[in-house]
Amino acid sequence: MKLLPEGWRRARMLAAALTLWAPGAVADLRPPVEGAIRVATFNAALSRRHPGQLAQELRLGGSEQLAAVAEIIQRVRPDVILINEIDHDRRGVAAALFRDFLKxxxxxxAGIYYPHLFTAPVNTGVASGFDLDGDGRMDGPRDAFGFGWFEGQYGMAVLSRPPLDEGAIRTFQRQLWAAMPDNLMPTAHFSDAAPTLRLSSKSHWDVPVTLPDGRVLHLLASHPTPPVFDGPEDANGRRNHDEVRFWVDYASGAGWMVDDSGRAGGLPPDAGFVVLGDLNADPADGDARRGALLALLALTGDTAPRSAGGARAPGPRKTGDPATHTADWRDAGGPGNLRVDYVLPSKAWTVTGAGVFWPPKGDPLRDLVGEGGDASSDHRLVWVDLK
Structure with missing residues (x-):
């Protein structure tokens, strides 16, 4: 862990001042128009290898990486943000410490404070009781309901300035994969474990936010597994597809899903919602099975937030628009840059602004993202303003 040096602080403050006159700045970072709410998602790479490590790092004052993540959030200033890959502990200590870190x-x-916080258990590191990867053991990270070295690794948290309707929050951590109609599970590959496997590699959450005008915005938050790191059975690719498809069914009012409290069914037809998170699927490129994602984009209407940095990033050209990319992954031996992080509002909302925080080279804020995640995260914060 590297503590934040004072010289780096001064450099960042100078860059902040210069950005007021910088040509080709990252995006329009002005506040939302009157009456609009800014909703964001950020895979902030706040997971560590050992339980309690993130909380200890925050107690000691943070690191350069944590400071860069915090400043990105402070620059964009979302009213509501989903953080993917923030380690979860039973008392929510790490998430609460990170909220304080943002102040x-x-x-x-300027610092930012979110009075409302929600975090909950996820499937990463939770033992399945089966040898899912066939290595003769049942205690490895790939034998868990979701890949993880410990329970709660790669967790999630929602931070909000408007109040959350905590009594109406629904979580689907224990939703069985086999219960999804027409699922793509490779049942023969998993054998006896198949009926017990959970759909979510982390969890699926419906977190209602009460807006200033009294209306409710349902945050539909998740972080599906990457569609790689498996064999010809394509278990991860199939699971990713079905994790994304869960939201298509849920937002369409399907009745098959059952939340962790035992309540069945999806959203009512008049509910306003936004699907957000690192979905680990690109609509045009990469290894994902794209059917569910394309159905979700059609259901919501795709605003396709953009950035100048993504548009100018090096690497082989892909089918999709590079300005919409949100992940800065290596080209040699990797998938290259892709669009995998989304904020997808239902069509009832008017989108008044959107963007991806990916400053181009020469922008004073470029060092907040670095190259390939060496400064903050290999993902970029994505936001949409809704009215």
């Missing part, structure tokens, strides 16, 4: 301004950006 102190970084690099010249």
């Amino acid at each position: 102190e301004g970084r690099g010249g950006a």
Whole structure:
């Protein structure tokens, strides 16, 4: 862990001042128009290898990486944000410490406080009781209901300035994969374990936010497994597809899903919602089975937030528009840059602004993202303004 040096603080403050005159700036970071709410998602790479490590790092004052993540959030200033890959502990200590960490301004950006926080258990590191990877053991990270070295690794948290309707929050951590009609599970590959496997590699959450005008916005949050790191059975690719498809069914009012409290069914037809998170699927490129994602994009209407940095990023050209990319992954031996992070509002909302925080080279804020995740995260924060 590297503590934040004072010289780096001064450099960031200077960059913040210069950005007011920088040509080709990252995006329009002005506040939302009156009456709009800014909703964001960020795979912030706040997972560590050992339980309690993230909380200890935050207690000691943070690191350069944590400071960069915090400043990105402070620059964009979302009203509501889903953090993917923040380690979950039973008392939610790490998430609460990170919320406090955001209150102190970084690099010249003003601090931001979120009075409302939700985090909950996820499937990563939770033992399945089966040898899912066939290595003769049942205690490895690939034998868990979701890949993880410990329970709660790669967790999630929602931070919000408007209040959350905590009594109406629904979680689907224990939803069985086999219960999904027409699922793509490779049943023969999993054998006896198949009926017990959970759909979510982390969890699926419906978190209602009460807006200032009294209306409710349902945050439909998840982080499906990457569609790689498996064999010809394509278990991860199939699971990714079905994790994304869950939201298509849920938002369409399907009745097959049952939440962790035992309540069945999806959203009512008049509910306003936004699907958000690192979905690990690109609509045009990469290894994902794209059918569910394309159905979700059609259901919501795709605003396709963009960035100048993504548009100018090096690497082989792909089918999709590079300006919409949200992940900065290596080209040699990797998938290259892809669009995998989404904020997808239902069509009842008017989108008044959107963007991806990916400054181009020459922008004073470029060092907040670095190259390939070496400064903050290999993902980019994505936001949409809704009215």
